[in-house]
Amino acid sequence: MGKERWLAVAVKMELTRVIVSEINDQQAIYLKEVDGARKFPILVGEFEAGIINRRLLEEPPFRPLTHDLLRLTIESLGGEPQEVVVTEMKDHIYFAVLKVKQNDQLLEIDCRPSDAVALSVHYDPPLPIYVAEEVLTEVS
């Protein structure tokens, strides 16, 4: 799928639930359509779920963790994160991009949705989260 295509039909989402499980390996985040009712879960790693949960609880770490480091690095290099987009799903694996503006250029950095969402909640307000309409139609 061409990037222009999913950009044109991306749907704004919000993070509505982080499920941190201590009893099994399945951690999940739920994204819900801002102007609609569609929602879907994305399985994430224990570390990412913990990071997102910690941010929602507004518990800043004593020392910068990985996503703090990522945020600081982007800022130090003059980048301005714009948004994150879940672009496609292949073989039950979601793909995402982080869009960063730097020197009037819009960079699209390939990443896992869990990292993208984790980075999103490191900003106040959080970076907007979008999901390609095709992905949303398929999974919700």
Add this chain to the structure above:
Amino acid sequence: MRIRLQHLMVVVCISFKCASAQSTVWGLQSGDRFSVITTIDSETVIQLADSAPVTSTSKEQLELEYLVGRVRPAETEMQVRVASFVRIGSSGNSFTDSMFDQRLKLLERIPITIRVDPNGVVTNLSGYRESLKQFAGPDRKMLQILHEAWPQQSFESWIGRPFWLTKPGDDNEARESWERIDQLSLGLMGGLRTVATCRIDSQTDDSAKVLVSGAARLIAPSPSDNDASPRSVSFTDVEVTDRSFAGEGLMLLPEKTEDEDSKPVQLRPWFASLALNWSVTGKANITNSGRSQNVSFQHRQKQSSELQPNFRMGRPAAISFPTPPPR
């Protein structure tokens, strides 16, 4: 015989699985932990007979954390604690507010325990007296006033309101409307008791919008309490001339999946948000140091509760309930 026994065991296992999925409020399981933030926005206008009206407003945000303990077929036991309290705005005395905030913070370690039946009705509450004692500190007069201003029924309603959004009955006999009894404290003026009717207004596959309505009735402070009360100010002959109560909420519906493995994680609790509005206008006599005066009052209150996105499925064995601090 062995095959029959195996069949029986399979049937029993499936039955237990179905029962456990349906028998707890919101599908909660032991070890689950979730938070609800409630924003309370209130305004009270009081006018003494010949004086200009005095308006007091307040806006607070309170986070209650619920930790699920024992889960039994008929009830789910939960520990509830005040996780945070934020005063967003107030027209009151900043010193008094600050003292109130500090006392409320002490409630964080008081173990309040509730039992909730599968229909979302709080059937038992403990920790009420301990909470008031913690709040009042060593001041016995304050404790008595708190008992009058915030009776157990109001306390129970305060903690249990989110559970209103529980559709009673199983799938076969799911009802479209149900009732809850609520009591809102109006402090020393008494309370508002409401039989709230929750009705499904519209629903999608996974959520339902619920409208709440009901007639609020004033519960006046009882005369016998006033006689025994150590406070210098009391309200008597409270009469309500106008009142209203309404609200709406959003609840999630249990996920229906034929193949349980197709959903990675069961989404629970099934509560999303609830907003309730009370309004009451009336008149009373206010007695201050033996002097009685007519007073008219108007009180409106809005409570908006939202489930917080962070939800933890914990290990049942790892639950440790808080203990009250030594006094």
